[in-house]
Structure formats: C-alpha cells, structure tokens
Amino acid sequence: MEHLVTSGTFSLDGGTWEVDNNVWLVGDADEVIVIDAAHDDSKIADAIGTRRVVAVVCTHAHNDHINAAPALADRTGAPVLLHLDDRLLWRQTHPDRAPDGYLSHDRRLTVAGTELVVLHTPGHAPGAICLYAPHLGTVFTGDTLFHGGPGATGRSFSDFPTIIRSIRDQLLTLPPDTVVRPGHGSSTTIGAESADLQKWIDRGY
Known part of the structure; x- marks a missing residue:
C-alpha cells in the first residue's frame, strides 16, 4: 500500500471548502489499483510510475474524490469504476464523461x-x-468512516441513519484490528471506533 495526500476543493449545495484528500495505491512493483483519484492526476501518475493501473476506483462521487479520475484514466488506460447509485453525483462533476464500469456489493477486484x-x-x-x-487486514472507507466517527451527512444525497446502518452491518462486523484507511485524515481501527459508534446503534439507528 502507498499513500498520497492531494489538495483542492470540495463543492456541494452551493458551498466550497478547501480539503486534503487521501489517495491510496494498492499493488506491487508491476500493477496497482488507485483508490480515489483526487485533485492532481500528475502527482498520482508520478507515484504510479510505469506500473499498470488495473482500475481507478471511486469510493463515492463527491467532486473531491473524482475530479482527477478521468484525466488519470486517460493517462493510464485504466477504467474508472463507481457504484451505480452515485451516477447522479458523478454527472455534477463530469456531465460529458461516464464511468467505465459500475461496482456492486460483494464484487471482487484483484491486484497483484x-x-x-x-x-x-x-x-x-x-x-x-x-x-x-x-x-492486508485493512479497509479503505472513503468518507463512510473516519478516525472519530462516521462521515458527514448534512448535505444533499446523504442520510445519517443510513450511514450508521452501513457501518453497523458492513464495517463493525470486520475484525477489531482491521486498519481503517479513510478518504481524509489519519487511519484508525475498527475496534477503536466501535465503542463510540455503539451509542448511535443503541439509540436505534
């Protein structure tokens, strides 16, 4: 695994904020998958070097996670993959360029x-x-789970009870020592986050 931080802006619902994004490369000396091509395709391409890019995977379609994806795909010939339910958000940033494929729950991707x-x-x-x-004992969580709790749900297309159910059903079932590598900020573990999240689950979310 390799980790880059790129900087730019996040825009939604009429607001714009400066953000630093984590970009993750998973693979070996020959091939990689890029997780969340944010802001700077040149910086990401430099980190990739001559390796084959199996896919550019988007954890979701907020502009700060996908704004460099088409350019990186054009540089590398790799497909851009996104979950089908985020196609409307994708079009807000890239109205003239669709993803190359759509992801679904339990799909397996293999690299190296x-x-x-x-x-x-x-x-x-x-x-x-x-x-x-x-x-690898790790989960790349995008903006679903951070060090300190769940991702934000105060804007369009988001819902707090839904994110708590997602974390409860899909993430808290993983081994406690699983390392959480989010889309922003520092890493944590499932075990470190579970106690705080349990309070929301106990409230019926």
Whole structure:
C-alpha cells in the first residue's frame, strides 16, 4: 500500500471548502489499483510510475474524490469504476464523461494477487463503498468512516441513519484490528471506533 495526500476543493449545495484528500495505491512493483483519484492526476501518475493501473476506483462521487479520475484514466488506460447509485453525483462533476464500469456489493477486484471486496455503504452518498482487503487486514472507507466517527451527512444525497446502518452491518462486523484507511485524515481501527459508534446503534439507528 502507498499513500498520497492531494489538495483542492470540495463543492456541494452551493458551498466550497478547501480539503486534503487521501489517495491510496494498492499493488506491487508491476500493477496497482488507485483508490480515489483526487485533485492532481500528475502527482498520482508520478507515484504510479510505469506500473499498470488495473482500475481507478471511486469510493463515492463527491467532486473531491473524482475530479482527477478521468484525466488519470486517460493517462493510464485504466477504467474508472463507481457504484451505480452515485451516477447522479458523478454527472455534477463530469456531465460529458461516464464511468467505465459500475461496482456492486460483494464484487471482487484483484491486484497483484490481493483481493479487494466491495462493500456498499450508503449514507454519506447513495453509492458510497468501502474496499476490504482481508489479507492486508485493512479497509479503505472513503468518507463512510473516519478516525472519530462516521462521515458527514448534512448535505444533499446523504442520510445519517443510513450511514450508521452501513457501518453497523458492513464495517463493525470486520475484525477489531482491521486498519481503517479513510478518504481524509489519519487511519484508525475498527475496534477503536466501535465503542463510540455503539451509542448511535443503541439509540436505534
């Protein structure tokens, strides 16, 4: 695994905010999958080098997670993959360029002998996904789960009870020592986040 931070803006519902995004590369010396091509396709391409890009995977379609995806795909020849339920959000940023394929829950992606399992985790966005790599003991959570709690749900296309159910059903069932690698900020573990999240579950979400 490799980790980059790229910087730019996030825009939705008439507001714009400066953000730093985590970009994750999973693979080996020959091939990689890029998770969330944010802001700077040149910086990401430099990190990839001469390796083959199996796919550019979007954990959801907020503009700060997808704004560099088409350009990176054009550079590398890799397909851009997104969950079907986020196609409307995608069109807000890229109205003239569709994703190359759509992801669904429990789909398996393989890179360099490592399997990534797609977990559909709506709430922050309708088509939000996480990618679980059991052999690496890690889950890439996009904006579904952070160090400190669930992703934001105060804007269009989001819903707080839905994100709590997604975390309860798809993430808190993973081993407690699973490392959570989010779309922004520092990493954490499922175990470290579970106690705080349990309070929302106990309230009936």
